[in-house]
Amino acid sequence: MMNRNAPPWRLMDAAERRRYWWGHWRMGIPALSTLLLVLVMTAPLVVPVPVFPQLALLGVFVWSIFQPGLMPPWVAFLVGLVADLLFAQPLGVNATLFASAAGVVRVLENRYGHHAYNFDWGMAAAMVIVFEVLTWQLMALAGKPVPLLPLGWQVLTSIAAYPLVAAYCARIQRRAFGPDRAR
Amino acid sequence: MDWTPAPRRSSAMRREQNLALVGAVVSGAVIAGGLVLLLVARVNPDGAARMRGVMLDLTTPVWSVVRAPFDGAGRAISWAGDYLGAVSRNRAMEAELAEAKADLQRAAADRRALASLRKLDKVRDPARRVVATARIVSATSGSVVRSAMIAAGRGDGVGPGLPVIGADGLIGRTIEAGALSARVLLLTDPGSRVPVVVTRTGEAALAVGRNTPNLVMQDRVGADVPLMVGDTLVTSGDGGVFPPGIPVGMIISIGEPPQIRTAASPVGAGYVLVEAAYLPLPVVDAPPALDAPVPIEARQGKASPAKPQS
Numbered sequence: 001m002m003n004r005n006a007p008p009w010r011l012m013d014a015a016e017r018r019r020y021w022w023g024h025w026r027m028g029i030p031a032l033s034t035l036l037l038v039l040v041m042t043a044p045l046v047v048p049v050p051v052f053p054q055l056a057l058l059g060v061f062v063w064s065i066f067q068p069g070l071m072p073p074w075v076a077f078l079v080g081l082v083a084d085l086l087f088a089q090p091l092g093v094n095a096t097l098f099a100s101a102a103g104v105v106r107v108l109e110n111r112y113g114h115h116a117y118n119f120d121w122g123m124a125a126a127m128v129i130v131f132e133v134l135t136w137q138l139m140a141l142a143g144k145p146v147p148l149l150p151l152g153w154q155v156l157t158s159i160a161a162y163p164l165v166a167a168y169c170a171r172i173q174r175r176a177f178g179p180d181r182a183r
Numbered sequence: 184m185d186w187t188p189a190p191r192r193s194s195a196m197r198r199e200q201n202l203a204l205v206g207a208v209v210s211g212a213v214i215a216g217g218l219v220l221l222l223v224a225r226v227n228p229d230g231a232a233r234m235r236g237v238m239l240d241l242t243t244p245v246w247s248v249v250r251a252p253f254d255g256a257g258r259a260i261s262w263a264g265d266y267l268g269a270v271s272r273n274r275a276m277e278a279e280l281a282e283a284k285a286d287l288q289r290a291a292a293d294r295r296a297l298a299s300l301r302k303l304d305k306v307r308d309p310a311r312r313v314v315a316t317a318r319i320v321s322a323t324s325g326s327v328v329r330s331a332m333i334a335a336g337r338g339d340g341v342g343p344g345l346p347v348i349g350a351d352g353l354i355g356r357t358i359e360a361g362a363l364s365a366r367v368l369l370l371t372d373p374g375s376r377v378p379v380v381v382t383r384t385g386e387a388a389l390a391v392g393r394n395t396p397n398l399v400m401q402d403r404v405g406a407d408v409p410l411m412v413g414d415t416l417v418t419s420g421d422g423g424v425f426p427p428g429i430p431v432g433m434i435i436s437i438g439e440p441p442q443i444r445t446a447a448s449p450v451g452a453g454y455v456l457v458e459a460a461y462l463p464l465p466v467v468d469a470p471p472a473l474d475a476p477v478p479i480e481a482r483q484g485k486a487s488p489a490k491p492q493s
Contacts, residue, residue: 044321096217
């Protein structure tokens with residue numbers, strides 16, 4: 001059970017250790033880029049129905065396909081907590097659902113690895129629909145019931161926004177983890 | 184002797200299996216933790232208020248900077264439009280002004296009469312007080328909660344539970360406040376209930392948000408006068424948060440439940456007023472609970488005026 005890639009810890013001085021730890025900053029990129037999507041979702045687009053796509057859920061979905069090790073359920077949970085705080089929802093609605101989404105993607109990837117883009121899109125669509133229904137249920141559980149039908153708008157826009165989020169994450173993936181980067 | 188790779192692979196495989204098991208346990212624990220948080224939020228909805236305030240303070244400045252150029256462009260467009268339509272609007276406004284002057288004279292007489300009546304009756308009216316004037320920085324449409332952020336917070340005296348009023352009517356009420364910014368629950372949120380009164384009939388009701396563009400009218404109280412499309416609704420002042428007489432909306436359909444179009448929209452609201460709560464409920468100290476049985480003599484001694492002891 002020993003890690004064969006561990007650095008020669010005793011042979012490094014303080015500066016080298018610091019450089020070694022700071023060399024891991026890329027591990028935070030999936031979480032940070034998803035947090036950016038959460039922030040974008042608070043954009044001042046004033047429409048009286050919730051039409052803004054669930055970018056954060058799509059971000060969690062795409063990153064847990066691209067970098068399953070860097071978007072585990074507990075990271076998705078933390079992203080969801082921030083989303084709850086920012087969207088004035090009861091603490092735990094998005095946190096639970098994002099964490100479950102990352103877990104579900106992990107199971108699906110183990111089951112059907114290496115699949116086509118359109119299959120991903122379909123999976124994302126199904127996930128968004130389930131997400132909105134569960135949001136409706138969990139808001140009622142948290143004591144703040146909301147009507148279900150207006151959330152349909154968000155389902156439609158989220159399914160339409162999937163290619164955008166996938167392109168955004170793929171671009172970051174190429175820049176940060178691409179083949180020309182030694183990891 | 185080809186036994187070398189076998190033990191290493193099996194230990195690596197065991198490591199993988201252990202890691203997968205730990206991962207599954209952690210994932211389950213995290214999801215269970217989320218559900219526990221939800222139950223806590225149900226019991227104690229005001230928890231994490233400080234953290235919410237900090238998050239608000241972090242995001243509001245971002246959007247006030249990002250939207251500045253768009254606001255500038257919008258102002259330029261409306262400025263150009265003002266110049267183009269000036270003549271026709273001037274004529275319309277002169278006609279309106281003549282009508283308004285006549286109304287004003289009648290209103291002045293009414294006001295004098297009302298003041299004298301109030302003096303006779305010793306009516307006490309709580310005064311309305313503006314706490315802050317702030318601009319709406321952003322309004323989320325990405326969430327199931329319909330809320331807007333305004334750029335005034337505890338530093339300006341804005342706390343939760345204050346009415347927010349735009350130029351055209353009621354916008355909502357504050358629910359969270361950070362140091363520099365506050366969150367406004369809009370009228371269209373499913374959690375928003377505003378006590379209103381129909382100006383034509385005096386019927387009281389609640390205007391309830393549905394997460395749709397229109398509000399619905401519920402819990403109608405009083406004489407069952409049929410509504411008409413075009414009836415206006417103003418706040419009634421019940422409940423102590425919203426001052427009375429602020430336009431809320433107009434009836435646009437008299438089905439069941441009646442639909443209300445809001446008078447003010449946060450889209451073009453720009454600057455809004457945050458007022459002090461109209462009549463905040465007084466905090467009453469609960470009487471201390473007495474568990475121990477009290478002797479009858481002691482109770483009587485308390486009730487009757489004490490005699491001088493000596």
